[in-house]
Amino acid sequence: MKLLGVLLLALFSSVSLADIGRPLENLAIQDAGRVKPLGTFAQESLQLIYGKKTFEGKSATEVVFTWLLIPDHWIKQPVVEIRHHGLKEALNITSPGKYFSPEELFGNPRLGLILQELQNQRTRQEKLNPYYQAVARLENQLALFRAIFTGVALRLVPDPATDTWKAVPDLDGPMREAFQRISKGFVDSISNSPVGSKPKPSAELQAAVDDFIAQARSLAPEKYGDNTKLKMELHLNHFHPFKWAWVCYLIAFLCMVAAMGWGSRAADRGGWIFLLVGFALHTYGMALRSYISGRPPVSNMYETVIWVPWGVLLFAMILERVQKNKMLTSCAAVVAIFCLILTDLAPTVLDKSLHPLEPVLRSTFWLSTHVLIITISYAAFFLAFALGDLVLFYYLKDEQKYARQIQSATQSIYRSIQIGVVLLAFGIILGGIWADYSWGRFWGWDPKETWALIALLGYLALLHCKLVGLVRGFGMAAGSIVAFALVIMAWYGVNMVLGAGLHTYGFGAGGVEYVTAFVVAHLLYVTYVSAVRYPRSKIQSK
Secondary structure, three states, X not given: OHHHHHXXXXXXXXXXXXXXXXXXXXXXXXXXXXEEEHHHHHHHHHHHHHOXXXXXXXXXXXXXHHHHHOHHHHOOOOOEEOOOHHHHXXXXXXOOOOEEOHXXXXXXXXXXXXXXXXXXXXXXXXXXXXXXXXXXXXXXXXXXXXXXXXOOOOEEEOOOOOOOOEEHHHOOHHHHHHHHHHHXXXXXXXXXXXXXXXXXXXXXXXXXXXXXXXXXXXXXXOOOOOHHHHHHHHHHHHHOHHHHHHHHHHHHHHHHHHHHHHOOHHHHHHHHHHHXXXXXXXXXHHHHHHHHHOXXXXXXXXXXXXXXXXXXXXXXXXXXXXXXXXXXXXXXXXXXXXXXXXXXXXXXXXXXXXXXXXXXXXXXXXXXXHHHHHHHHHHHHXXXXXXXXHHHHHHHHHOOOOHHHHHHHHHHHHHHHHHHHHHHHHHHHXXXXXXXXXXXXXXOOOHHHHHHHHHHHHHHHHXXXXXXXXXXXXXXXXXXXXXXXXXXXXXXXXXXXXXXXXXHHHOOOOOHHHHHHHHHHHHHHHHHHHHHHHHHXXXXXX
């Protein structure tokens, strides 16, 4: 085995890997309460430990598999990401980099003390601040790396007698031999690839993987998982439908801007084509996640950030057909681009992993009604918010020149808020019924319930002011921006900032500074436009 490790290390460091790990991705593994492809497990593991899904051009599956085969090499490599400066100071790390070797961290004399402080925080049930969140992440990184290089995390064979699968060190008999053939096939695939060429998995590796899967499945077919779902999950990992969706939305937005600026019918038609293609890809991605998980894709923050822009586009396309307002789809495309790019840029905050549902969420009926309706109401408010940004820009440029656009967009804001209010109110009522069913009370002033109600009352106040004439075009635009801060608090703040209440299934951490900056920047934008417009309106009224 030592000789195998030396050979693999020499070959692995000299060959640029591209496709060798593909057969290994198809292996099923029991992890985090569900059966998933090894390819998914490897991506999630490398993302947590290294902060990226690839390592120096090598795929996650290839890297994670060699952690098992040559742990003595990898324990000395800088693969553990630490971003928090306070944590580095606590560990007495003076290096300016952000990647450190597991050996360096395991041997750090201050690591045990820091982890004990974290445990004390948990014992006192105190909310973890950003520093302790970084400590918790480091604890998970090191524990997972240790579990992988010892093989404990790789539970590849279902045990017919229990619900727990057998890890690599526990394999015996034919299954152990089958796994050794996979290891040999992996090494042979690398050794037989000329240096500098694009290597491919050997037929022996593919055959060894297929044989291992067949034997493992035969031990407990009912526990091994749906082969179609495993393949579809790998397809979702490789195809990245949401990335292609936002690319199409970006092209659509550019075409729509060209159509509005130059009056080009061809550009307008092209914008609609790319918008619909992006929407189809967006829908396809959500459908894949729903099929794989067996539930609507709205159980965590990542999924809602995917779902809400889909709703924004749906409402925008419907309202555009009714109101003939081309600004609707342009603004919706910007929202979709922003949200979908955000899901790629913030993987540690918006975790895209598929997890089993919390017990309170296992009623597919309530998840498909209350949660979907509440979050789709955010989409209507988000659309009004984006239109409000545009209207204030028109007010800033020339209120008289863009009077027609302002009037049209203001009407769209009003309709969007009306849609959102109806959906949010209905969702809150359904949530109360679900709360009575799950917790034995209709309303309990839980933070999530309270902020949903505050958001509803805020938008109802804005609609009432519009109805009685207290606000007009400018007031509706500014109000749609200010009121959206209430939605952000109900949507993001309760889960990621307060972290309190019975809705624990949505909790997370991170991104507070960016969300705060986003809200403050828009409040300053409203204040600035108001300050610029006020003297103008006084002059025009004389």
